[in-house]
Amino acid sequence: MIERSFNKKMSPRSKEQNEVIRQQSMTSIKEAALEMFAKYGYHSTKISQIAKEAGISNGLLYNYFGGKEELLRAIVKDAMDQNDAGWLMALQSDVPPKEKITLAVEATFENIKSNVHYWKLLSALAFQPDVQKSMEDLVMAKKELYINLLIELFQEMGYAEPEREVFYFGAILDGIFLHYMNMQDAYPLDMMKDMVLQRYR
Amino acid sequence: MIERSFNKKMSPRSKEQNEVIRQQSMTSIKEAALEMFAKYGYHSTKISQIAKEAGISNGLLYNYFGGKEELLRAIVKDAMDQNDAGWLMALQSDVPPKEKITLAVEATFENIKSNVHYWKLLSALAFQPDVQKSMEDLVMAKKELYINLLIELFQEMGYAEPEREVFYFGAILDGIFLHYMNMQDAYPLDMMKDMVLQRYR
Amino acid sequence: MIERSFNKKMSPRSKEQNEVIRQQSMTSIKEAALEMFAKYGYHSTKISQIAKEAGISNGLLYNYFGGKEELLRAIVKDAMDQNDAGWLMALQSDVPPKEKITLAVEATFENIKSNVHYWKLLSALAFQPDVQKSMEDLVMAKKELYINLLIELFQEMGYAEPEREVFYFGAILDGIFLHYMNMQDAYPLDMMKDMVLQRYR
Amino acid sequence: MIERSFNKKMSPRSKEQNEVIRQQSMTSIKEAALEMFAKYGYHSTKISQIAKEAGISNGLLYNYFGGKEELLRAIVKDAMDQNDAGWLMALQSDVPPKEKITLAVEATFENIKSNVHYWKLLSALAFQPDVQKSMEDLVMAKKELYINLLIELFQEMGYAEPEREVFYFGAILDGIFLHYMNMQDAYPLDMMKDMVLQRYR
DNA sequence: GATGAATGAGTGTTCATTCAT
DNA sequence: GATGAATGAACACTCATTCAT
Numbered sequence: 001m002i003e004r005s006f007n008k009k010m011s012p013r014s015k016e017q018n019e020v021i022r023q024q025s026m027t028s029i030k031e032a033a034l035e036m037f038a039k040y041g042y043h044s045t046k047i048s049q050i051a052k053e054a055g056i057s058n059g060l061l062y063n064y065f066g067g068k069e070e071l072l073r074a075i076v077k078d079a080m081d082q083n084d085a086g087w088l089m090a091l092q093s094d095v096p097p098k099e100k101i102t103l104a105v106e107a108t109f110e111n112i113k114s115n116v117h118y119w120k121l122l123s124a125l126a127f128q129p130d131v132q133k134s135m136e137d138l139v140m141a142k143k144e145l146y147i148n149l150l151i152e153l154f155q156e157m158g159y160a161e162p163e164r165e166v167f168y169f170g171a172i173l174d175g176i177f178l179h180y181m182n183m184q185d186a187y188p189l190d191m192m193k194d195m196v197l198q199r200y201r
Numbered sequence: 202m203i204e205r206s207f208n209k210k211m212s213p214r215s216k217e218q219n220e221v222i223r224q225q226s227m228t229s230i231k232e233a234a235l236e237m238f239a240k241y242g243y244h245s246t247k248i249s250q251i252a253k254e255a256g257i258s259n260g261l262l263y264n265y266f267g268g269k270e271e272l273l274r275a276i277v278k279d280a281m282d283q284n285d286a287g288w289l290m291a292l293q294s295d296v297p298p299k300e301k302i303t304l305a306v307e308a309t310f311e312n313i314k315s316n317v318h319y320w321k322l323l324s325a326l327a328f329q330p331d332v333q334k335s336m337e338d339l340v341m342a343k344k345e346l347y348i349n350l351l352i353e354l355f356q357e358m359g360y361a362e363p364e365r366e367v368f369y370f371g372a373i374l375d376g377i378f379l380h381y382m383n384m385q386d387a388y389p390l391d392m393m394k395d396m397v398l399q400r401y402r
Numbered sequence: 403m404i405e406r407s408f409n410k411k412m413s414p415r416s417k418e419q420n421e422v423i424r425q426q427s428m429t430s431i432k433e434a435a436l437e438m439f440a441k442y443g444y445h446s447t448k449i450s451q452i453a454k455e456a457g458i459s460n461g462l463l464y465n466y467f468g469g470k471e472e473l474l475r476a477i478v479k480d481a482m483d484q485n486d487a488g489w490l491m492a493l494q495s496d497v498p499p500k501e502k503i504t505l506a507v508e509a510t511f512e513n514i515k516s517n518v519h520y521w522k523l524l525s526a527l528a529f530q531p532d533v534q535k536s537m538e539d540l541v542m543a544k545k546e547l548y549i550n551l552l553i554e555l556f557q558e559m560g561y562a563e564p565e566r567e568v569f570y571f572g573a574i575l576d577g578i579f580l581h582y583m584n585m586q587d588a589y590p591l592d593m594m595k596d597m598v599l600q601r602y603r
Numbered sequence: 604m605i606e607r608s609f610n611k612k613m614s615p616r617s618k619e620q621n622e623v624i625r626q627q628s629m630t631s632i633k634e635a636a637l638e639m640f641a642k643y644g645y646h647s648t649k650i651s652q653i654a655k656e657a658g659i660s661n662g663l664l665y666n667y668f669g670g671k672e673e674l675l676r677a678i679v680k681d682a683m684d685q686n687d688a689g690w691l692m693a694l695q696s697d698v699p700p701k702e703k704i705t706l707a708v709e710a711t712f713e714n715i716k717s718n719v720h721y722w723k724l725l726s727a728l729a730f731q732p733d734v735q736k737s738m739e740d741l742v743m744a745k746k747e748l749y750i751n752l753l754i755e756l757f758q759e760m761g762y763a764e765p766e767r768e769v770f771y772f773g774a775i776l777d778g779i780f781l782h783y784m785n786m787q788d789a790y791p792l793d794m795m796k797d798m799v800l801q802r803y804r
Numbered sequence: 805g806a807t808g809a810a811t812g813a814g815t816g817t818t819c820a821t822t823c824a825t
Numbered sequence: 826g827a828t829g830a831a832t833g834a835a836c837a838c839t840c841a842t843t844c845a846t
Contacts (some may be wrong), residue, residue, distance in 0.1 A: 021826070028312065043244035044331035047820060048823080057828045068820065094342075124328035126383060130245035150339075167380070167389060168396050175376025179368070188368060195369050213459075213807035213846055222809065248837060258811045263838065420632060423805070445646035449841060459807045461843080467798035473608070496746075513672035518679035569782070569791060570775075570798050575776025578834065584729065590770060597771050615828035616825055624830065650816060665817065704826045 026064045028054045035077050042072060042131055048085040059191075067133055074133055076125065079118035081140055086111055091149045097156040101200045105173075110192045114176055120181050157200070172196055227265050229255045235276050237323040243273060243332055270335055277326065277336055280319035287312055292350045297359040302401045306374075312392045313378055321382050358401070365373055373397055416552050428476075430456045437476050444474060444533055471536055478527065478537055482544050488513055492595035493551045499558040503602045507575075511595045514579055522583050532600040559602070574598055629667050631657045637678050641723040645675060647733055672737055679728065679738055682721035683745055689714055693753045699781070700759040705801045708776075712796045715780055721783050777798055 032053035036045040047068055051058045086107030090100055112119050123129055126139075141199040147166055154162035154169075173196065180187045215223070228270055233255035237246040245369075248269055252259045266272040287308030313320050326332055327340075348367060355363035374397065381388045434455035438502055453460045467473040488509030492502055495571055514521050525531055528541075553584040556564035556571075577596065582589045616624070635657035639648040650671055654661045668674040689710030693703055715722050728734055729742075750769060755773075757765035774801065783790045 004280030018826075025826085039330060041329045041331040045276055045817090059829065060827055063826070064820070120328075124330075126379070127325035128242045129240060129325075130242040135261050164389070164392055164396070167393060168373075168822090169374030171380055171393065172373050173376065174379055175374065176376055178327070178379060188365070191365060192372065193367060195365070212846070213810085218846085219808070226809080247835090259810065260839075261810055263840095264809070269837070304823090360835090420805075427805085441732060442687055443731045443733040448839090453816065460807055460841090464842070465805070509661060522730075526732075529727035529730050529780070530644045530794065531642060531727075532644040565799070566791070566794055567637065573782055575778065575779030576781055577774030580729070580777055580781060590767070593767060594753060594774065597767070603707050614826090616830085620825085621829070628830080630823070649814090661816085662818080662833065663831055665819095667832070671816070 021065070023059065025054075025056060029056065029071070030066060030075050030078065034079075034117050034121060037072065037075070037103065038117040038124070040125065043129065044167075069131075072125075073132065073135065073138065076138055079115070079122055080138065082115065082118065083108075083111055087146070088149075091153060098200065099155055100153055101157070102197060105193065105196055105200075108173065109189065114166055114178065114182070115191065116181070119177060123178060123181050144201055172199075202319065214222065223265070223324060226257060228257075228263055230257065230265060230272070231276050231279065234272055234281075238273065238276070239318040239325070240324065243329065247337050252375055268333075273332070274336065275340065277323065279314070281339065283316065283319065284309075284312055285343075288347070289350075292354060298354055300402065301354055301363055302358070303398055306309065306394065306401075312393055314390065317382070317385070320378060324382050326327075330385060349364065424466070426456060427456075427462065428499055429475070431458065431466060432477050432480065435473055436481075436519050436523060439477070440475065440519040440526070443526065444530065445577065456577070471554070472534075474533065475529075475537065475540065476541055478524065481524055482540065484517065484520065485510075485513055486544075489548070490551075493555060499555055500602065502555055504599055507598055508574065509601075511591065514582065515591065518583070518586070521579060525580060525583050624668070628657075629657060630661065630669060632664055632674070633678050633681065634673055637682075637724060638719050638785055640675065641720040641727070642677070644727065645731065660740075664788065672734075675734070676738065676741065678721075679725065679741055683716070683741065685718065685721065686714055687745075690749070691752075694756060700756055701803065703756055703761070705754075705800055708796065708799055708803075709747075711776065712792065715783065716792065719784070719787070722780060726781060726784050 018197055029050065033045070033050045036053060045192075047061060048058055050071075056060075061071070065074060087104055090103035090107050093103060095103070125135055132139075150166045150185060151201050152163045152171065154165045159165045176189070176192045176196070180189050180192075228289065230251065234246070234251045237251055237254060239245075248262060249259055251272075252262050255262075262272070266275060288305055291304035291308050294301060294304060308324070326336055346372075351367045352363045355366045360366045377390070377393045377397070381390050381393075422561070431452065435447070435452045438452055439454060440448075450460055451461060452473075456463075457525050467476060489506055492505035492509050495502060495505060520527055549572075550598070552568045554563045557568045561567045566572065577599070578591070578594045582591050582594075627641055632653065636648070636653045639653055639656060650664060651661055653674075653773075654664055657664075664674070668677060690707055693706035693710050695715060696706060698706070702710045735742075751772075753767045753769045753772065758770045760769045779792070779799070785793050
């Protein structure tokens with residue numbers, strides 16, 4: 001907990017200081033929320049628990065986020081942005097197509113391993129029709145983007161029916177991630193990665 | 202209410218008559234609940250909605266099921282039993298291994314197409330840590346069974362590392378089903394099935 | 403459970419037979435209800451439990467009693483009538499006053515020992531303002547009667563302030579019964595009886 | 604709402620201010636609940652009635668008490684603590700035994716008169732097997748304590764069978780209080796007190 | 805007389821959200 | 826910016842009572 005109070009005699013905080021404080025608070029809220037959403041599910045996670053875990057008061061949460069759902073949206077957005085980095089870098093890099101797919105797969109598996117919480121949450125949301133709906137716009141945009149990039153890639157790789165391959169490729173990856181989410185360390189993630197890569201070598 | 206036997210004595214219903222009534226009520230409750238759980242999610246589906254959809258009173262639901270969660274359990278159990286039929290018939294049938302896997306895959310895809318609600322629900326539950334926990338026992342038992350049957354099958358088919366193949370096979374199937382659940386009729390389910398079967402021919 | 407059904411071919415029951423059946427049912431209902439009211443409290447005893455314990459259906463109970471509260475009234479009435487017997491016999495018997503009080507005390511203690519359920523119930527009701535109100539008329543009538551009989555008795559026994567003595571006497575008895583209700587067999591009931599009698603010898 | 608310190612900073616309430624608010628709320632809830640439990644009975648008193656009477660919302664009650672039963676426990680505990688004061692002071696005071704019993708009796712009768720609600724509630728609970736059970740631990744502890752103190756006292760006073768006397772003494776007191784609870788102002792409480800004291804002088 | 809499926813008003817409890825400070 | 830007391834709509838569940846058979 002950063003030293004925030006007990007500055008009765010101090011001069012008022014500057015704009016910058018305030019911004020820093022805001023960012024810190026928002027981050028710790030989002031971190032706490034992400035962990036708990038992933039661990040206990042969206043509906044079962046209570047605002048008060050998040051606030052407690054984040055070390056702030058219930059009310060403050062509403063200074064930064066419009067409500068529970070908006071908080072979720074912010075997290076989902078973060079998750080997606082974070083995922084983009086490696087993925088896009090791979091797909092848009094300047095190497096031969098076969099390299100690209102390898103890079104992309106490697107990046108994704110790495111990402112998954114180091115951000116289990118994000119992925120758990122995203123997977124879960126994919127199946128919660130109620131919550132899902134309010135995230136649909138976010139997800140759809142990304143989905144479009146990725147699918148198009150992949151189609152292009154498989155075309156370059158010489159697939160006659162690139163769309164078909166995209167569907168299949170996507171299914172394998174999501175299936176693997178799904179199982180990994182459920183079994184965690186008991187899952188042979190690297191072995192699966194190799195099997196995936198084998199198909200494209 | 203097709204026929205009301207009008208007996209002067211007004212004797213109470215027979216045990217059999219009551220059993221029929223009970224089964225009808227339970228079925229309509231489970232059907233309504235399944236549909237709404239799948240469509241709106243477990244937490245967002247309210248008991249009163251289910252009762253309304255089933256055409257009964259709130260209270261009656263509690264004559265047949267101990268509560269919301271027990272109702273869910275009953276549905277999940279039904280879903281699993283229903284799935285078993287085709288799957289086990291294929292795996293335990295008396296045909297060459299390669300035929301078996303084909304039969305099993307065909308059966309599963311058929312099952313999925315005709316029971317989207319069940320599968321949507323099961324998929325969703327797989328990602329809801331809170332609800333999931335209370336279903337764990339039900340799921341685990343099945344999982345064990347299927348995995349063992351599959352390992353055996355892949356062994357017969359000559360795979361050097363049958364377990365690895367089971368994981369991979371399972372991931373593909375689950376990935377496909379996952380996407381199908383989300384996209385429904387827009388998903389090229391049959392095409393994906395062919396791609397799966399190709400691998401084992 | 404008396405053989406009640408399976409008489410398809412039998413001639414209709416006579417008025418008398420019906421009356422017997424009615425009495426049996428009412429008695430078994432009241433017995434079951436008394437026991438459970440005493441054991442678990444009025445509010446915590448459910449109609450369905452009573453019906454089960456009495457070996458009848460929920461609905462039948464309403465053929466005999468207007469509802470839960472009316473059932474309670476019927477039981478309370480029984481309890482009072484039963485208590486009257488020994489008590490009145492003693493007070494109205496043709497023996498010297500000092501004998502009378504002894505007889506009455508003896509009778510009451512006997513009664514208590516053999517009808518713990520009745521007394522537990524009555525005691526409890528005395529303190530449940532909600533339930534109590536609907537029984538008030540029943541209780542008041544008896545109370546009046548007993549108090550008057552006792553005043554008369556203590557007068558005969560030569561007490562200068564018979565009313566005062568009635569209050570005191572009543573308090574002792576009720577206090578003892580109260581403790582007995584709570585401690586049951588662990589309570590030195592006979593010893594207490596002797597202490598009471600001592601005062602009036 | 605006597606005074607609202609209007610500080611520009613709108614800083615949150617201090618720990619102490621909050622504590623005061625909390626105590627006030629808890630007290631008004633307990634007071635309302637005590638009155639209504641005593642007047643209408645535990646089961647017949649609804650949470651919403653208590654909240655209304657206390658001038659708060661339903662929900663707030665749950666900020667302070669885990670539920671209806673815990674609220675009852677808190678009240679019972681208060682009642683007992685309050686009762687202890689005079690009673691223990693008398694029994695543990697440094698006067699001759701005969702004085703002690705007089706002091707204790709006086710204290711108890713005073714206490715009863717000024718805390719009718721508490722006593723009504725406690726008496727009622729003594730007869731409600733369902734509610735009683737959850738309070739048993741609270742009651743038992745006190746009971747032990749008092750009985751032992753009394754036994755000691757009667758021993759000092761020279762009674763050959765002090766335990767017997769404790770039972771009798773307790774029965775008389777409880778019987779009197781019981782009647783007082785029921786008849787309230789119509790009961791000759793002081794007269795009864797004198798009769799009790801007479802026995803020990 | 806007897807049954808038990810069905811009802812639905814009523815209740816305790818939860819929790820996202822607000823707002824005075 | 827920060828707090829946490831307070832709100833109240835919403836919900837799961839209970840159970841006395843009804844009524845078709």
